[in-house]
Amino acid sequence: MVSEADHKANDETETKNIPVIEIRNLNKSFGDNHVLRNFNADLYKGENLVVVGKSGSGKSVLIKCIIGLMKPDSGTIHMYGKNIPDLDETELDTIREKTGFLFQSNALYDSMTVRENLEFSLRRHQLKAETEKVNELVMEALTNVGLAETVDMMPAELSGGMKKRIALARTLILKPHIILYDEPTTGLDPITGKEISSLMLEVQKKYKTSSIIISHDMNCIKITSNRVVLLIDGRCYAEGTYEKLKKSNDVKVNLFFE
């Protein structure tokens, strides 16, 4: 397990200034509700960028636009050299193969065992017939999250924390370069939340991933973030490290970080 101190000490060396996601002038509205207004942000290689904001401020909409589940009204999202809103389904699939997404609700397939959940995306993208290799990768992903013994269990038999770990294993099995986490610790007790946050940090170190993390959980933000973006009224209101924003004199920033 990588300690928080080690993580912070390594910040400068790990975070290289190569943007892997560039978001420019992103707008998204639902009727009269303008969720994102000219939102701009960059995710740099190897960093964990945490997006903080009130409920309904458009954080989940933002990452759903990034992965192509929603189309923005205007603006660009450049990832792997391509503008996501311009891509068709086939091109999006290629992008998604290299991008993990951890859903807030875990989104494990209820009718499938843990093994089948992990195999599902693997068989779609790679290794269509190599059963032994698939088994090996499934067990490796489960071992990484410490839940190898759950391989033949159904999602309904798992606790909330276990489901989150399995969902993370499913995300990791394709060895993504970028991971998008949608409120990864919501609904978990503080101890399990801390364990999941540490696991996310471990994933960043082990697989050299770049991540966007949507969260309200200050413990999670403190443990995982290299940089934090505060989203207010659909715009990037403040940006900086956790420590910098915590020391800020701005009233709106303080409301979140007190």
Add this chain to the structure above:
Amino acid sequence: MNYSIFPDQWKTFLNEAGAISRFTGRFFKIGFKPPYEFRELLKQCFYIGYKSLGLVGITAFIMGLVITIQSRPTLVEFGAEAWLPKMVSVSLVREIAPVITALICAGKIGSSIGAELGSMKVTEQIDAMEVSGTNPFKYLVVTRVMAATLMVPVLAVFADAVSLYGGFLGANIRGVVSWDLYWNQVFQTLVYSDILPSVFKTYFFGFAIGIIGCYKGYNSQKGTEGVGQSANSAVVISSLLVFIIDLIAVQVIDLLNFT
């Protein structure tokens, strides 16, 4: 009476009809393009077909038995008791068995598809499928609609056979009809123009049940409450469509001189 409510109701109805038509159009647009989800299709055929055999069988058996018992007094009144196997077989095969099978399937399959896809929608499993590089429409909708379209006719033929057997037992409760005599009369009466159109219309029943169940589930909203509403409206709309299709089918069969 407040007539001002009608325009909104019509608007809702037309919006819904338009959305179902677009959903059906999408099925035909991508349903026959590779890659095909054969494994999931077989799994759905097993769930929709094999797992409905018991319910359809029991219902068909009871229907055959009841129709025979109920018809007997009227035929006896006209001295036409010997016509019982003929009358029962025509009414069961042409109309009762296919429609009852379709209604059972609308209840069982329509609600199960609506609830399953609805809960997958509200728990983001459909989004997760999309993110994992699978076309959820093709994997979830196309396979279920095809399975329902293929399996409802099989279940209807099974229901025909079981209901005729129920008819045989019904004929022997108050009277005596030998096994050979009963089946001889049944097969002398039934001709291809009785069987084929009635089987053919069940493909449409199956398609309607599958597409409505999938449409309602796939577009489910408002959390768990929405899942219940999806399952419920899938049953109501598909049952209604079964009757509408049956009405159209009867007219078409009549026009084509199949009767």
